[in-house]
Amino acid sequence: MSEVCLDLLVRKLGTHALLSPEDEQAILELPYEARSYNAGSYLVREHDFPIVCGVIVQGYAFRQKATAEGTRQIVSLQIPGDAVDLQHLHLDVADHNVQALTRADVLEIPKAAIVALSDARPAVGRALFINVLVEASMYREWILNVGRRDARLRVAHLLCEFAARLDAQGLSGSDGYELPMSQEQMADALGLTSVHVNRTLRLLEAGGLLARNKRHIRFPDWAGLRNLCGFNASYLHLERQSG
Amino acid sequence: MSEVCLDLLVRKLGTHALLSPEDEQAILELPYEARSYNAGSYLVREHDFPIVCGVIVQGYAFRQKATAEGTRQIVSLQIPGDAVDLQHLHLDVADHNVQALTRADVLEIPKAAIVALSDARPAVGRALFINVLVEASMYREWILNVGRRDARLRVAHLLCEFAARLDAQGLSGSDGYELPMSQEQMADALGLTSVHVNRTLRLLEAGGLLARNKRHIRFPDWAGLRNLCGFNASYLHLERQSG
DNA sequence: CGGTATTTTGAGCAGTGTCAAAGACGGTGG
DNA sequence: CCACCGTCTTTGACACTGCTCAAAATACCG
Helix, strand or coil: CCCCCCHHHHHHHHHHCCCCHHHHHHHHCCCCEEEEECCCCEEECCCCCCCEEEEEEECCEEEEEECCCCCEEEEEEECCCCECCHHHCCCCCCCCEEEECCCEEEEEEEHHHHHHHHHHCHHHHHHHHHHHHHHHHHHHHHHHHHHHCCHHHHHHHHHHHHHHHHHHCCCCCCCCEECCCCHHHHHHHHCCCHHHHHHHHHHHHHCCCCEEECCEEECCCHHHHHHHHCCCHHHHCCCCCCC | CCCCCCHHHHHHHHHHCCCCHHHHHHHHCCCCEEEEECCCCEEECCCCCCCEEEEEEECCEEEEEECCCCCEEEEEEECCCCECCHHHCCCCCCCCEEEECCCEEEEEEEHHHHHHHHHHCHHHHHHHHHHHHHHHHHHHHHHHHHHHCCHHHHHHHHHHHHHHHHHHCCCCCCCCEECCCCHHHHHHHHCCCHHHHHHHHHHHHHCCCCEEECCEEECCCHHHHHHHHCCCHHHHCCCCCCC
16 A cells, blocks of 8 residues: 555645645655554553654544443544544653454554654644644533533434544545444444444434434434534534634 | 742643743743633633633633533543643633632633644644643543542542642642632532532531541542552652653 | 353343422522 | 512422333345
């Protein structure tokens, strides 16, 4: 694959911040090591001391933490181009787990190299900062989703967000997308049970807002779905930031 | 008040990252404007274009967003020393609201001055970055709380977190603390209704895990409460980060 | 083809929400 | 100092969303 390089990272960072050709070149020259993870395996474990920061080039992952009783909550989804461990760039010990959702290819860059680069090139540091800020914004929306929407709107919102993000990364076919997770994992992301997720999906389907074939999702009435859950992509900050 | 200066910010940033005396001095010399907000008034509004970043020196605030239907969700609490708008430092448009919980005194620093300083002094930039990372970690825990704990554990966890944060800022009396919010606001923070928050508080009280007098909270059995909800402060990253 | 994971369905239950109203409390003006 | 008013807390009765447990149907994989 000619694409297995840091190009994806450059493109991702470039969508939020303006990078000079030199900045881009410097990013491309970062040292890294390519690794593959099987579905379910851990990229980061809580209490670990991460020393690298991975960038997903293929496949999907998710962040997750659990209560003392053992119930799990997925707190975010990572798609190709996402930086897995910017969240721990300057933190010594990991506060949550990251697991592969599907088989995933990851380029792992030493944290130290990233820090050095962002000290040397403020524009790069700024791009990384923005990346973290956007993720924080997505957490806020996730809290709103889990805290204040009922099951139907909650499921709808997750599907809309995923669609918008895939779209922004140029990963969505014209015809919906392949949802890379089981209903049980959706339940963990939504603070529901898998049984209820199933019922809710069929409800949306019955309402003509959703069509499924295995895990392939289509939106026969995108406007309707979007409208139902009040999805508004502005919290994703998809445009390039000025300042 | 002799304390109305950026000293608090220095102290806060200094708890996470090592700052040189020169770094500290540079922070203290940042330009700012002091403002007071009444309880309920907005420090930041969604869709605004913030150009300053406030630091709370007295009082409390919260971040909040609402669904299309108008139900509100509080996504974080801000205590003295917290930077209100680091979350938008490099973002053009605000994605959520910040409101004063009580009357609050805020020092507002121009974003541009902060950016310039963090470009000039990487250690300061790093401290700000850490600040944002820690807030992201708190969001993740908040999602877990709202998504996967029942009402009793959820309330308990909020009280524990608040206690731990006040304590870390040296703001907790030896004898519990004054909770600066109504039960309705707690409900908005927890994804519950105020009626149920009330019942849950009395349940905790009846169980001897909590004592209340107006809004003053005491913990007759701190270990029990902490243990009940599995509170573990490590996600607050209270220690100074090494690298 | 058998074995495992996932999806689907049903029935009954529990935890929270809704609605409504009655206390407390704190502040205000007379 | 007291009556009044708005906000907040507390309580009750009842409805309903989403959970539990269990099993069947289906898909996936070696």
